[in-house]
Amino acid sequence: MSNQALPRPRFNAPEPERGTKAALKIETRTAPLLQGKVSEIPDAVFGWAMRLCGLAVVALLALIVYQLVVGSQLSWHAFGLKFFGNSDWNPVEDQYGALPFMYGTIVSSLLSLVIAVPLSIGVAVFITEMCPVSLRGILSFTTELLAAIPSVVYGLWAIFVLVPILRIYVQPFLGKTLGWTGLFTGPPYGIGMLAAGVILAIMVIPIISSITREVLTVVPQHQREAVLALGATRWEMIRMGVLRNARAGIVGAIILGLGRALGETMAVTMVIGNRPEIAKSLFAPGYTMASVLANEFTEATGDLYLSALIEIGLALFFVTIVVNALARILVWSVTRGQPARNLA
Amino acid sequence: MTGVAILTVALVLLPLFAIFAYLVYKGIGSINLAFLTQTPKPVGEPGGGMANAIVGSMVILGIASLLGVPLGIGAGVFLSEYGRNRYGDIVRFVSDVLNGVPSIVIGIVAYGLVVMRQKHFSALAGGVALAIMMIPTIARTTEQMLLLVPQAIREAAYGLGVSRWRTTLSITLRTATSGVITGVMLAFARVAGETAPLLFTAFGNQFWNWKTDQPTAALSLQIFTYAISPFDEWHKQAWAGSLVLIVLIVSAVAAVRLAVKHGTLSGA
Numbered sequence: 129m130s131n132q133a134l135p136r137p138r139f140n141a142p143e144p145e146r147g148t149k150a151a152l153k154i155e156t157r158t159a160p161l162l163q164g165k166v167s168e169i170p171d172a173v174f175g176w177a178m179r180l181c182g183l184a185v186v187a188l189l190a191l192i193v194y195q196l197v198v199g200s201q202l203s204w205h206a207f208g209l210k211f212f213g214n215s216d217w218n219p220v221e222d223q224y225g226a227l228p229f230m231y232g233t234i235v236s237s238l239l240s241l242v243i244a245v246p247l248s249i250g251v252a253v254f255i256t257e258m259c260p261v262s263l264r265g266i267l268s269f270t271t272e273l274l275a276a277i278p279s280v281v282y283g284l285w286a287i288f289v290l291v292p293i294l295r296i297y298v299q300p301f302l303g304k305t306l307g308w309t310g311l312f313t314g315p316p317y318g319i320g321m322l323a324a325g326v327i328l329a330i331m332v333i334p335i336i337s338s339i340t341r342e343v344l345t346v347v348p349q350h351q352r353e354a355v356l357a358l359g360a361t362r363w364e365m366i367r368m369g370v371l372r373n374a375r376a377g378i379v380g381a382i383i384l385g386l387g388r389a390l391g392e393t394m395a396v397t398m399v400i401g402n403r404p405e406i407a408k409s410l411f412a413p414g415y416t417m418a419s420v421l422a423n424e425f426t427e428a429t430g431d432l433y434l435s436a437l438i439e440i441g442l443a444l445f446f447v448t449i450v451v452n453a454l455a456r457i458l459v460w461s462v463t464r465g466q467p468a469r470n471l472a
Numbered sequence: 473m474t475g476v477a478i479l480t481v482a483l484v485l486l487p488l489f490a491i492f493a494y495l496v497y498k499g500i501g502s503i504n505l506a507f508l509t510q511t512p513k514p515v516g517e518p519g520g521g522m523a524n525a526i527v528g529s530m531v532i533l534g535i536a537s538l539l540g541v542p543l544g545i546g547a548g549v550f551l552s553e554y555g556r557n558r559y560g561d562i563v564r565f566v567s568d569v570l571n572g573v574p575s576i577v578i579g580i581v582a583y584g585l586v587v588m589r590q591k592h593f594s595a596l597a598g599g600v601a602l603a604i605m606m607i608p609t610i611a612r613t614t615e616q617m618l619l620l621v622p623q624a625i626r627e628a629a630y631g632l633g634v635s636r637w638r639t640t641l642s643i644t645l646r647t648a649t650s651g652v653i654t655g656v657m658l659a660f661a662r663v664a665g666e667t668a669p670l671l672f673t674a675f676g677n678q679f680w681n682w683k684t685d686q687p688t689a690a691l692s693l694q695i696f697t698y699a700i701s702p703f704d705e706w707h708k709q710a711w712a713g714s715l716v717l718i719v720l721i722v723s724a725v726a727a728v729r730l731a732v733k734h735g736t737l738s739g740a
Contacts (some may be wrong), residue, residue, distance in 0.1 A: 174637030178554055181546025182563045185611060188604060189566050192573065195584040214670065250480025274488050276721075278665020280692050282712045284699045285491045288498075288707070330487045337484070363473040383574075391574025393668035398700060418576045418668070422732070425672045441580045443572060446679055452572035456565070 192445065200439035203433055211439060217404040219424075224436035226443065228404040232321070232414035233444070234395060237389035239325030239410065240332055245382055247329075248337035249371075255337075256344040257366055269342065275334035283398030286327040291318035291399060294326070299411055311406060314411045317401070322410045324400040328392055332385035343462050344370055344376030380458030387451040391417040410469060417444045488506040499715025501502070502708040508716075512678050512694070515703055522713050525678045528595065528689040532674055533664055535599025535684065540606035541656055545645075547607065548614025548652070551642055553614075564615075567608035577598035578604050579669035587673060595681075598674030602666060606659040613655025650732045657725045664721045667692040691717045 203211065207224065214225025255267050296319030302312040349371050355369035364460075371378070401413020402423060417440050428434040506519045513520030518535040547567065551560050582601035587593055607733065621644050629639040645652065669692075670676075691713055698710035 138546055161527055168635075169682075171636045174640070175554060177736045178546055178550040178640075180558070181543055182550035182555060184543055185547050185563050185567050185570065185607060188607065192570075192577070192581050192604075195581045196577070199580070199584055250477050251484050254481050258474055268722035270488060271484060274484075276661060277491060278667070278692060278714075278717060279493065280665065280667040280695050280699070281491070281718065283570055283697060284710055284714055285494060287699055289490065289494055333484055366473075387572045391572070391576065393574065393576045394696060408569075418574055421576045422671055423581070426582075426675070438580055441577050445577045447573055448572055448577075449569055452569055453565075455628070456568050 131318070138231050153402040155450075188395050191417075196438060196442040196445055200435055200442050202435035203439045204435075206432060212443070215404075215406060217420075219428075219430075222290060222430060223395065224432070226417070226436075226440050228406050229415055229417040229420050230443070231406050232400065233390055233416040233418070235410075236321055236324040236328055236400065236414065236416055237386055240328030240389045241320065241382060242328035243326060244333045244336055244385060248333045248381075248385075249340055249378065251337045252340035252344055253366055253371075256341055257362075266319070268338065271334050271337055274330065275338075279331070279392065279394040280398075282327055282331055283395035284461050286323060286395060286399045287319075290327060291443060294318050294323055296321075303411070311410050312406075312407055314409045316411055317413065318400050319401045320411050320413045321400065321407075324396045324414070324416070325410070327395045328389045329398055331392060332396060334380045335388055339381035340374075340378050341461060343374045343381065343459065346377075346463050347373045365446050374462060376458050377462030380455045380460075380462070383451055383455035383458065387448050387455060390451065391418055391448050393422050397422045417441075495711065495715055495718065496521055497713035498708070501713035503715065507709065507712050511680060512709075515701075515706070518705065520709070522689075522691060522694050522709065522716070524677065525689040525691045525694040526572060526711070528674070528681070529664070529691040529717075529720075530688055531637050531684065532595050532602065532670070533660070535596060536602035536606060536663060537656075538603075539599060540603035540659070541610060543603075544607040544610025544656070544659065545652060548613035548618065549645065549656075551611060551615035552595040552618035553644070555627065564612075567611050568606075568666065571606040571612070574668075575601075575605060576668040576671075579672055582669060582673045590685060592685070593673060593675035593687040595674055595684045598670045598688065598690065599684075601669035601673045602663040605663050605666065605669065609659035609662060610656055613658060614648075614652050617651030617655060618644055620651065621626065621647045652719060653728060653732050657728050661721050661725050664691055664724070665717060667696050671696075691720075704719070 190253045203224065211224065212226050212230065215227040216223050216225045217228060218224075251267075251271060255264055255271075259267060261463070295316050299312070299316030299318070299322070303316065306312045351369045351373055352365055360368065386439075397418055397419035400416060400419060402415050402419060403413040404420070405412070405417045407414065421437055421441055421444075425434075425437055428437055482639045484596070507523075508526070509523050510521040511520065511524045512522065527627040549564065551564060554560070555563060564675035567671050580602050580669055582597050582604065586597035625643060625647060629643045630636075634643070670690050670693050674690050674693065676693040677687045681688050695713040695717065698706040698713065701707070
């Protein structure tokens with residue numbers, strides 16, 4: 129008797145002839161299972177259709193670049209690089225310079241980071257390191273709810289709640305105590321750079337804190353235990369064992385927040401005051417690249433006007449691309465290819 | 473230090489509650505039957521509503537979903553089933569980058585693509601803009617959900633002689649259905665409140681419009697116009713509109729989630 133478990137020696141036995149009774153029997157028995165083998169064409173078609181979808185994503189990016197570059201040709205030829213160094217924005221005389229908008233975008237975004245970064249890191253540390261497990265889910269869900277509110281609703285709330293608070297309480301106080309810095313001078317309108325910075329901060333906190341949280345969770349548990357074993361207090365453990373290990377990822381999270389703040393349009397447009405001027409005081413109204421697009425694009429009468437606006441769009445696009453790419457790389461370096469969740 | 477951390481949490485949660493409380497407080501008082509059934513009235517005339525904007529938003533979002541969802545899921549399938557290589561990495565990176573492109577820039581692109589050709593603003597242009605924003609989000613979440621499906625299930629199907637495309641559609645995607653739909657709803661919720669890309673694509677409209685090639689009202693646009701206006705009556709409507717917008721988004725997401733959980737949409 130041969131043992132079933134042992135491999136049987138291979139004999140070069142003759143295959144059953146096609147068309148004979150034996151071959152027919154095998155074919156009919158296996159046919160339903162091997163239906164897919166009948167033709168490889170559907171497989172190939174499906175595979176290529178999916179590849180086409182993947183390609184479409186890349187094509188989309190190319191299309192965006194193409195549209196923006198072609199659209200901004202006129203302005204590029206008229207002003208060249210001076211476009212970004214000129215602070216004169218005068219549609220009546222067809223003179224366009226993007227400097228006030230760039231200034232506004234950068235200042236409002238940086239201001240929002242100054243407010244948002246400590247708060248979001250605090251929230252992330254609290255959720256991952258301190259709070260009871262039962263609270264954890266609720267807290268992270270609630271902070272992420274902030275990200276689900278449409279930008280225009282933030283703007284609405286800012287106009288009717290935030291701006292009056294700033295005008296009546298915050299700005300007079302800041303002017304009195306910190307007025308000597310020159311950053312907080314001038315009449316307290318409420319609307320202006322400060323309001324834009326605050327509302328932007330509220331909007332980027334969910335992004336920064338949720339990604340920071342993810343980065344903190346991948347810090348290995350034994351790092352914490354090792355630091356604690358050396359006699360560190362909890363705060364020292366968080367600072368040395370957790371935050372220092374997650375540094376690159378946290379910076380990535382901050383830069384992702386910056387990317388969101390740079391491109392944010394509606395809420396900022398509604399509270400920044402929309403005046404193309406460069407003022408040192410944060411109380412003064414300003415203008416950002418995104419809000420000038422929102423306000424003036426549909427009203428742009430001349431070809432050069434439209435082209436100048438598209439060039440601003442192109443500049444905004446490139447800045448956010450660079451910022452986002454940088455952030456992704458930093459976050460990836462910590463979470464090791466596990467992509468951060470798409471929240472932006 | 474614990475105190476400081478708790479303080480930051482309180483500071484972050486404060487605006488959230490403030491926004492919701494104010495929204496509900498201001499919104500509920502202004503919502504009535506007229507708001508939900510009438511078109512906007514000129515300044516000074518009482519009444520009027522945003523019915524056309526609510527419908528317009530649905531039309532635009534419908535177009536966006538029709539264009540964006542299949543393409544996004546396709547790209548996600550590519551990434552997880554065919555893209556475990558350098559090309560996949562490129563697509564992955566590009567879609568992450570695309571995710572960060574400011575919405576207003578997407579609006580410019582849709583303007584150049586559709587509005588310039590059609591010679592007027594349209595619901596279609598708005599839909600295209602929102603679709604472009606949906607694709608990268610859907611692609612990435614679909615990919616992540618498909619990767620969660622155990623390789624053994626695919627191999628079992630191959631072992632039974634099922635072809636690759638059949639395996640992908642009937643086994644892999646079907647197993648991941650609920651996750652994929654959640655991703656789609658995330659993308660939907662994200663674009664549903666978008667205003668910036670609609671400013672110069674859908675443009676807005678004070679009247680009823682049923683044609684997809686004409687300027688169309690959208691809830692978010694209407695909120696923006698009313699919010700920056702100097703009239704009290706319009707401010708009230710803006711609050712009501714915001715409440716309706718958020719309720720619509722949340723209920724759409726909840727409805728689909730419920731269908732996924734209990735209904736015919738649920739996966740294997």
